[in-house]
Amino acid sequence: MSGLVFFLHMAGAVALLLAATRMVRTGVERAYGRQLRQHLRQRIGHPLSAMLMGLVMAVALQSSTAVTLLVSSFVGLGLVSGVAGIVIVRGGELGSALVAKVLSFDLTLLAPALLTLGAVLYLRSDRRPWHEIGRCLLGIALILISLEMVSTAALPLRDSTFLPVVVRYLSGDILSCFLLAAALTYLLHSSIAAVLLLAAMAEQGVLPPGVGLVMVLGVNLGSSMIAPVLTRAAAPEQRAVPLANLLMRGLGSVVLLALYEVVQPDPALLGTGPANQIIHAHIAFNLFILLVGLPLSGVAWRISRWVADLRTPIETGPAHEEISALDPAALGNPDQALANATREAIRMCDTIDTMLSRIIEVYAAPDPQSIADLRAFDDRVDNRHNAIKLYLARITEQGMTEAQSRRCQDLLEVCIKLEQAGDVIVRNLLLHAQKKMERQVEFTPEGWKELVDFHASVMRNARLAFNLLVDDDPATAQQVIIEKDRLRDSERETRQQHFMRLRRNTEQSIETSSIHLDTVRDLKQINGLLAALAYPVLEEQGLLRGSRLKKPA
Structure with a gap:
């Protein structure tokens, strides 16, 4: 196999792995996202329950980064304390490592069954929960298929004449190996995908166990950098939890890298088989950080909060x-x-x-x-x-x-x-958008189309009104007021359509009802404010009535 063909196959396999992981996370968020968030807020009174809730959420969402971002938003809103947020994230990191272990089993025969059942539920079910469960099953099946593709693509590398040179270099330069894995994980935005990729290559004999262990440490460093970058423009309270995770997990990976160089442990201590050794190293690292980090969560929070406050807003x-x-x-x-x-x-x-x-x-x-x-x-x-x-x-x-x-x-x-x-x-409007982001809810397709169409009408009328500052055209001013009246009728129709969806008990409509109605109301208010730019032109031309009230009979 030529190098170009290998990279093409590997890129396709990794892309499928990332897309499939995203499918599972989307399905869980849409079907059970609200319940997960409610449980998260309710079960943080004790460190153990908070840690277990973080673990469960990471398993469900297939991403420790998603847990970190969700928890940081709760901390920013004052719903969760900073120390509790750090404990939840610690459980999320361990849960993410356990997901990698489950997916590393030989589940090849399970993929066709999951594809069949998932396709039936996704394509045939009209009920949203079953539809999203079908999406999750399809995503898990595609994850298994993508891992098989990685193994198949890596198989010819065992006979490569170039590979031993690369491996020899990486074995002698653990720092480059460590940083390469960190960069790869950051680019993938998924520690699960990075660890499974390393495990698949190790299983094919492409990656020596010692190099694999060093790269696992780099994976954890790269994964801990994702959330701080994504929240770099947020409030200090919201940035502090990702920074604390970076402090604990990133510093832990650097310390263990130094210990590895000194001790040179035998990878066989982590189990039999190169793939198992990499997966177990990932689990052991996050379990170690969890046990060491629990008593230090308060210190980590204070340090990260201080760092977040020092940072000048962008x-x-x-x-x-x-x-x-x-x-x-x-x-x-x-x-x-x-x-x-x-x-x-x-x-x-x-x-x-x-x-x-x-x-x-x-x-x-x-x-x-x-x-x-x-x-x-x-x-x-x-x-x-x-x-x-x-x-x-x-x-x-x-x-x-x-x-x-x-x-x-x-x-x-x-x-x-x-x-x-x-x-x-x-x-x-911006507060409504933030509320939608924090609740992780989506409008129904019909509701979203109504909002987009109503927004587009407001935009068109606003631009007509803006033109009146340049050209006092009475016809344009009349058109602005006519459009204002039309939008008032459109708002009433949009509200009625939304209430019809509520009567059908559409779950998405129920979740987004207040956001939808408030958005339409505020867009109408903006249109009314901007339409007022037409009144001076109409008044000057004598085209403006004193009152819209009818004269009494």
Whole structure:
């Protein structure tokens, strides 16, 4: 087998392994995620129960990183203490190692049965729990198939003339071996996948046991780095748990690497067979860190919390410094000054446009960096609003005509509406997206389509309203108000459709009901604020009625 063919087969096997692991985790989260989170919050009173709950969650989710991120979010919300969070993560790491052991058994004959049963449940069942169980069974079957693919791809390497040279180098340079495994695990974002890959290669005689043991230590270092990187933009309380895990697990791997170099233990002590030795080394390491780390959890929390507080928050948004259009030298010329304020208001519109378009992306795939970016954009809107307000106040000190005074007041109202729209995005919509992320819930396909369509309508009307700052077109202003009325009817229809899904007892609709309804309400409020930009144009043309109330008969 040529090198290109080998890498192609190995890449395909690893990709299937990662995708299958993700399938199992997704199925468990959607079917039982809420129950797991409830049990997690309820069973943290005693260190042993907290550790066991972390172990169970890692087995269910097929990922210790997922447990770490979930626990860190609970700690950030104050639902779990920092020390309890560290204990839960310790149990999660051990649970992840035990999953690797289970998957290392020869379960080849089980794969066809799991594929058949999983496909039937996934494709035929209308009930969500059974549908997601089918997804999990398919994922487990694909994991087993991917491991067989790894073994098959690695088989020809035993006769390779190049491999002994590489192995000889790695055996003589344990630091390179250790760092290589850490980098591989970080790239895979899965310690289970990395350990199973090492075990499969060791089983085929490609990886000597001594090298394999060193790489297991590197796997644990790389795995402990994933969560701190993913939470780097989060609050200090939320970052502290991943940092504590990195401190305990990363430092432990470095210390044991030094001991390995001194003692040179016999891999046979960990069992018979190269694959078993690697799996058992992984379990033994995490059991060791658990036993040593339990009494040191308080110290680890204090250190990690101190480190998290020291870290300067990441600056978000564009790095370049923008030049304000509010030129003080133009204050003596009201027309020029009002034009400058209009240019700055248009910049506010651009920022609101960006925030409004990005918020739906945060709903679809929330992450700490996107959340931080939106908050940074809102700060920019607030700063620009304050600057324009003060600038307009200085213009009024000069002698202005009635038309100029009216334009000044209109611009002030525009800036107030834009600032309020930004507040709704950050203080309301962003909180809904964070709530969705923390609860790990998903909208129904119908509900998500309704939200996306409603958001798209608000975006279209917002851009029409923004155009009115450049061109006071009465037809455009009328279209904005017509669209506002249409969206009011659309909101009512969306709410009715959502209640119909609740009556059908759709579980996803029940889980996301408040988020769905609050999102539609807030999008409607944003549309109302931005549609107000059309009123000065319509009023000037005499196209605005004084009241929508009918005259009494």
